[in-house]
Amino acid sequence: MAKLSLMFESRLVKEVPIGSRPVGIGRSPDNDLPVDNLAVSNHHARVFFEAGRLVVEDLDSLNGTFVNDLRVERATLHDGDSIWIGKHHIKVDASGDTPISVDSKRKPTAPQINETMVLDTKQRREMLQQAAAMGERSQFAGRLKMPTLVVLTGNSDQKEYVITAKLAVIGKSKMATVRLKGWFKPEVAAQINQRDDGYYLGPGDKTPLVNDKPIQGPVRLNDGDVIEVCGLRLNFLFRE
Amino acid sequence: MQIVSGGVTDVGRVRTNNEDCYRIVAPLHLFVLSDGMGGEAHGEVASALAVETVVKHCIEAIDNPAVTLYGQQQEAWTDKTKRLSSAAHLANRKIFSSAQEHADQKGMGATLTAAWIDGPKLSIVHVGDSRAYLLRSGTLQQLTSDHSLVAEQVRHGILTAAEAEESQMQSVLLRALGSQAEVEVDAEEHMVIARDILLLCSDGLTRMVIEAEIAGTLQSEPDATQAAQKLVDLANDRGGSDNITVIVVRIGAESKGWFSWLRPGARKHAAENGTAGGK
Numbered sequence: 001m002a003k004l005s006l007m008f009e010s011r012l013v014k015e016v017p018i019g020s021r022p023v024g025i026g027r028s029p030d031n032d033l034p035v036d037n038l039a040v041s042n043h044h045a046r047v048f049f050e051a052g053r054l055v056v057e058d059l060d061s062l063n064g065t066f067v068n069d070l071r072v073e074r075a076t077l078h079d080g081d082s083i084w085i086g087k088h089h090i091k092v093d094a095s096g097d098t099p100i101s102v103d104s105k106r107k108p109t110a111p112q113i114n115e116t117m118v119l120d121t122k123q124r125r126e127m128l129q130q131a132a133a134m135g136e137r138s139q140f141a142g143r144l145k146m147p148t149l150v151v152l153t154g155n156s157d158q159k160e161y162v163i164t165a166k167l168a169v170i171g172k173s174k175m176a177t178v179r180l181k182g183w184f185k186p187e188v189a190a191q192i193n194q195r196d197d198g199y200y201l202g203p204g205d206k207t208p209l210v211n212d213k214p215i216q217g218p219v220r221l222n223d224g225d226v227i228e229v230c231g232l233r234l235n236f237l238f239r240e
Numbered sequence: 241m242q243i244v245s246g247g248v249t250d251v252g253r254v255r256t257n258n259e260d261c262y263r264i265v266a267p268l269h270l271f272v273l274s275d276g277m278g279g280e281a282h283g284e285v286a287s288a289l290a291v292e293t294v295v296k297h298c299i300e301a302i303d304n305p306a307v308t309l310y311g312q313q314q315e316a317w318t319d320k321t322k323r324l325s326s327a328a329h330l331a332n333r334k335i336f337s338s339a340q341e342h343a344d345q346k347g348m349g350a351t352l353t354a355a356w357i358d359g360p361k362l363s364i365v366h367v368g369d370s371r372a373y374l375l376r377s378g379t380l381q382q383l384t385s386d387h388s389l390v391a392e393q394v395r396h397g398i399l400t401a402a403e404a405e406e407s408q409m410q411s412v413l414l415r416a417l418g419s420q421a422e423v424e425v426d427a428e429e430h431m432v433i434a435r436d437i438l439l440l441c442s443d444g445l446t447r448m449v450i451e452a453e454i455a456g457t458l459q460s461e462p463d464a465t466q467a468a469q470k471l472v473d474l475a476n477d478r479g480g481s482d483n484i485t486v487i488v489v490r491i492g493a494e495s496k497g498w499f500s501w502l503r504p505g506a507r508k509h510a511a512e513n514g515t516a517g518g519k
Contacts, residue, residue, distance in 0.1 A: 067422065071312050073333075075421040116277040116369075116411045118349050118419040119389065166383050167374065167430055175360070175431030187433060193381035196394040197401045202379035218379055 002054060004047060004083075005091040006033050013088070022048035025085060026059075039063050039086035047077065047092075054094050056083055145238035147199050147221075154232035155181055162239075163199065168192045170229055171204060180230055190229045193218065199236070206230060241432075242492025243269050243357060246465025250472045252444055253480030259283030260442045260485040261291045269357040270298055271487050275370050275442040277416065278339075278348030286350040289338065290331045290417050294354055297327040311425060320356045321363035321429050328352055328365045328417070328425040335418025349416035353384060353440050355489070357432060366426045368416050370485075371446055373454070374430070375437040380455040384426065387415035410447070436491040441471070444484035448475035464488040 004023055006013040016023055016032050024031040026044040035044070041061040048055055054077040058065040066084035067075045077083070079094040147163045157179045161168075168177040173187040180189060188204035201208060202218035208229035210219055221227075227234045245266060251258040259276035261284070274290040276283030301307045301323045311329030313322040331352060339345040351368025364372050369386040385391060389412040390404040399407065417423060432438070437458050445454070453474060461467040468486040475484045 069312075070422045070424070072422050116275075116413060116416075117347075118277070118413045118416045165430070166385070166428055167381050173431065173433060175433075188377055191376065191379065191381065193379075194385075195382060195401070196385060196391045196404075200381075202377075202381065204377045204379075218381075 002092075002094045004033060005093065006035065007089050007091060008087065018047060018049065018054065020049070022046040025083075025090070026061075033090065035085055035088050037086045037088060040088070044085055045083070047083070047090075054078075054092065061085075145240055147194075148237050148239045149178060149227070150235040150237060152226065152233040152235055154230075156232055157181070163192060163194070166194045169204070170208075170232070170234075178232070178234070180232065185230055190227070192221070195220075201227060201236075241357075241359060241434075243489060244464050244492065245269075245271065245487065245489040246463070246468050247271075247273075247485070247487040248465065248468040248472045249485040250476065250480070250483065252483050253476055255483060257281060257284060258483045259287055260444070260483040261287040262440075262485050262487055263291045263295050264487060265295055265299070268298065268302065269489075270295065270354070271356070271438075271440055271489060272352070272354040273370055273440045273442065273485055273487055274353075274417075275351040275368065275444075275483070275485070276348065277350065277413075278345065280344065282339075282345045282348035283350070285338070285345065286335050286348040286418055289335050290350040290352050293331040293334050294324070294327040294352065297330050298323055298356065311422075314427075317427065318358070318361055318363065318429060320358045320361070321365070321427055324354055324356050324363050324365045325425050325427045328354070328367060328427075329423065332367075332417040332423040332425075333421070336421055339418055347419075349413075349418040351413075351442070352417050355438060355440060357438075357489070357491070360431045360433070362430045362432045362438070364426075364428050364430070367423055368413055370440065370442045373439040373441075373451075374432075375439065375455055375458050376433070376435075378455065378459065380439075380451050380458075383428065383430065387426075388413050410443075432491045434491060434493045438489040438491070440487040440489075442483060442485040444480070444482035445471055445475050445486055447482065448478040448480065448484070458488065462490075464490050 002018045003015055005015045024046050025033045026042050027040040028042040043059050044061040045058050045065045056077055057074045064071045067081055077092045081092040083090040148160055150160045161178050169175055169188050170178040170190045171188040172180045172185040186205035189206045190204045190208040191202050193200045198220045200218040200220050206229055207214045208227055210225055210227055221236045223238045225236045245264050247262050247264050249260050249262055262273040264271055272291050272294045274287035276287030278286055309326040313325050339348050351370040353366045353370040353372050356363045364383050366384040369388045372383040374381050374383055389409050390407045393399040394401055394404050457470050458467055461470055468488045471486045472484045
């Protein structure tokens with residue numbers, strides 16, 4: 001049978017099965033899962049089965065109900081989800097004899113080529129795992145690290161810059177990640193674009209050099225490349 | 241900041257209905273594009289609902305900034321980014337609940353790529369595999385990541401970008417509006433400068449036309465609507481296998497400089513205005 005486990009940090013506070021009746025969650029003691037915390041509303045949320053799916057519904061609580069970090073008014077729950085209410089969280093165990101979920105009724109047919117479709121979280125996880133098992137050329141480890149520009153020589157406002165945005169600018173502009181100082185520096189000297197397969201350096205109003213060679217259009221940066229633009233030498237590195 | 245925009249949507253050469261939808265709210269510098277999916281005519285319902293919800297929510301917030309924010313927003317974001325992100329969450333809910341209520345709409349969904357320009361700040365929110373690009377200094381740069389299976393595999397180093405383009409799984413999305421009760425929305429802020437060109441497009445363009453051609457067309461055609469039309473024509477020439485929608489936004493000078501009248505096309509652009517569009 002599906003159940004909810006109320007946790008405070010790693011401590012189990014209370015466990016209740018989910019039957020045909022909704023499970024009430026809140027500060028008031030008449031709830032099935034009373035949560036003793038001022039951040040929790042008297043009747044904060046409820047969990048129930050609807051058309052075979054487990055659903056959590058926020059009851060207009062003051063501080064909100066979160067499912068896996070997303071604030072929800074109402075959301076379908078899956079096995080392993082966590083409902084966060086104040087500092088407590090409720091683990092969802094739907095692994096028992098849960099009524100048939102909509103997802104498992106869906107036939108696992110191969111996607112049609114031209115018809116756009118969306119994978120749900122579970123399908124997505126499975127497919128990526130399969131794909132990961134197949135793929136050997138994994139730059140995975142490298143890609144999890146943060147791309148960083150370390151200043152080797154030249155005038156800049158910082159010694160190193162971590163690139164977090166899809167588009168990072170090197171230049172005098174206010175928006176620049178790497179901010180150049182000086183009267184005749186261009187607004188946008190060069191720019192770095194995060195693509196799916198890596199980071200690309202493109203020209204701005206100047207043609208930057210990568211490893212001493214001027215670039216012709218955007219080039220993909222490799223770990224350790226040296227970029228030179230407007231008197232600045234930068235080392236492109238993937239860092240932990 | 242002078243902003244001139246134009247948009248074009250086209251059914252393409254293969255499909256019989258257009259499930260794309262877009263809207264330009266020129267006075268607000270708000271640009272919204274959505275590509276619907278789902279059997280029968282429901283992709284159209286989903287994308288229209290996405291665009292309508294986003295535009296309505298943003299306009300409402302102009303009159304009353306206290307309108308509820310949906311989903312989670314980062315503190316550091318500007319009000320516009322927060323509002324646009326909220327609009328995406330709201331659109332997700334509307335499409336999701338419509339699909340729950342109407343059995344025949346089950347499985348419908350939509351992508352969303354929306355941009356809002358406020359002074360030099362550009363807010364982008366994005367779910368799905370439509371795209372936003374910024375052409376600056378001749379370089380076309382992608383401002384969004386596709387939420388597709390193949391793109392995810394490229395990010396994990398399982399496929400190369402070239403292999404992804406050949407893959408038969410290109411239509412498999414990991415995220416879309418309306419497929420789940422809650423959705424993760426990508427949001428990012430950028431600054432725009434004079435002569436930047438922003439492009440929003442559905443995958444009907446990017447699967448047919450390579451980026452170098454997109455960049456070339458945007459640079460050679462000074463009129464925003466004409467540029468959008470040329471890109472649509474190009475996609476159709478290549479087969480037009482899907483619906484094609486393109487919005488082109490040209491960012492002009494920040495203010496009238498002393499010599500602005502010398503710039504080629506400056507007066508012509510000043511005379512034009514964005515067109516309201518959509519299906």
